[in-house]
Amino acid sequence: MTTTVEERWDQLHRWGPYGLLALATAIGAAAAHFFMTRPEMYVAGGLVVATLALQVWWGAPEPDHTARMQMYFAVRTVLAGALTWLNPLFSISIFAVVGYFDAGRLLPARRARLGLLATAVTMAGAQSGGLPPVTPLHWALFGALLVLNVCLALVFAHLGDKEAERTAERAATIAELERANARLEQAFAENAGLHAQLLVQAREAGVADERRRLAAEIHDTIAQGLTGIIAQLQVVTAAPDPRLARVHLERATALARHSLGEARRSVQNLSPAALEHDTLPDALHKTVTDWSERTGVTARFTVTGTEEPLHDEVAATLLRIAEEALANTARHAHASRAGVTLSYMGDEVTLDVRDDGHGFGPAALPPRSGTGGFGLDGMRARAARIAGTVSVESEPGGGTAVSARVPLVPHD
Template structure:
């Protein structure tokens, strides 16, 4: 086995171990975090009856989790189904008492495919979507006003889209596993006829096939996770911000509230389109009708209107038609860099520059915000958030690099540099 193959095996094993640890210990951490946050906010959100209810149900949820740890039955078993249903019911009541318990309820998105039969998986995810939408709509369930109903329905649509994406991921992984198993079975039958002469070679061949299948599944999971983060998660963040503005302005300025509601609806439609394209591995919506400079200009303008931060976009050099993967990578990096600036930088100005430089193309995203200490960031592990580590991973897939210049109080500059791979002339024509 070569060094590269050994590294691939180690990466796949590490990813699988990480997911196993998450499904084993993640519920305890999320339940504990939700309980702490709810305790801090109890005087603002919860009634006395809610506090008593939470005090009873949190230990019940903990006991349920301990029972599950002692009885790890396989997917679709009676014990696994009972655990999922019981945990979902507990999470819904806890979320009703305090919306911050949605941090515990979100587990339904991740393990419905591991615990429920395939025919019941979508129903389990839909139940989770209803809980999440109710917790984020501002009034819990049921909604108490027309504006809350509108907010709830928009969020439910977005979470329903998220359900569709997760179900598609699970179905695709299951189909891929079945296909690979059939292939392995056929190859094992063929190798059996040569067993006397090629015993060692056949064993190695089977092992490499299993590793390739697992690596393919892990790569597909990472790709879809990155797409969800870059499209649906950021879309949800923008929608929530717009809907919060609607709630704030509804009583004093109905016209302004209407404008925010229109923006939230537009973001919802855009996120739905991105979700469908992520499932089918298509180009970002912005690149379907525009070249990269046009798509980046619209992205910067939209981000500036949504965040209120003054932003400028500049192109240097002679623009050329780029390969789809290059354009999509740079657009996603720009979206992530701007999203980070909007969430963390507290900037007053930002700038995006796209430079065509012969055989390479660079993208610079800078802001005058608070900056940060790069050494204080945790290492990127290919899961969870998709910040600087995710941008570097995207660039490295097309032989590029991402560099960051920043410091506390010095603003931030993100520079992505990738090879300029031109679009095939026949494809352009």
């Protein structure tokens, strides 16, 4: 398993002091007769045992600035000074050398510099030949070495501050990443719920839209066809001439066949049969002609502008609007004349259906059809599906005009 830099530093802080203490004790013992009397040797041995006990008791402290850590660092510094006082070779012990590395770990920021200064004094005393200095030269050497060690202490303090800043930045970055991850998880959960909700709404909207489409298609095909069949059969009932009755029976039969075919095409969501082989102007012309023959109302179809092939949906929408508008004229207007105009106007197409019937006031719209009310509302809904509009103008005794405006979308 790969060891990280942090783990290596932790191992050094845990086991390094034992190795340094053993090395310092061995060197100090080898040169003890040069620096210490026999009683001082016994005192130094006791201090070494005390330092070992302190290190075993302490173990590997974690770098949180508690009172226990500060006490540990203070006792260790006192022991380091005492050992150095007895034998300068003990300056390489853990209490003198490691103090540079541990001050920032074990002490608060304000006291870390004092700990570094105490370590510098101990190191300078050992390097100048022992404490206390005796001669003026000894004092001068001690001062110079103290300045050097203080500079080293300042360097270590600066490095410690930088390391603390990096640690704080890493901790802040990790905390921010954790918060960001939490927000992302929450957003993912919300998005999953929203996605599921949108799927349900899309299915419901699709079902509702398909129901509206089928209802409008049934109204525009079966309902209108049945109305025409009833009208033809009523004429047959009242017709004294058998030949005339036969003509209306044939018309009723043709209407029934046509309505059946349109109903099948509506269920399969196909274009109207009139547009299967004809363009929109031709289909409208036939629709107006057939309507005029069935109702006996004089009707005229006109095309203005330059004719262009239209997208199937646009053509089907305008044809259905024309059929519904003519059906409304036959049912409600009691008109004698009607006109249908298809106009190509650049980027849009307009369809106008006019009659000279009774008309109605703005507050009295014609009654909705018995099939569920898909008259004007149905026309507006059809136009809206292709970004178009339907407007109605009428007044009592002044006839009615229905105008549909849709974008001119060319055939693929």
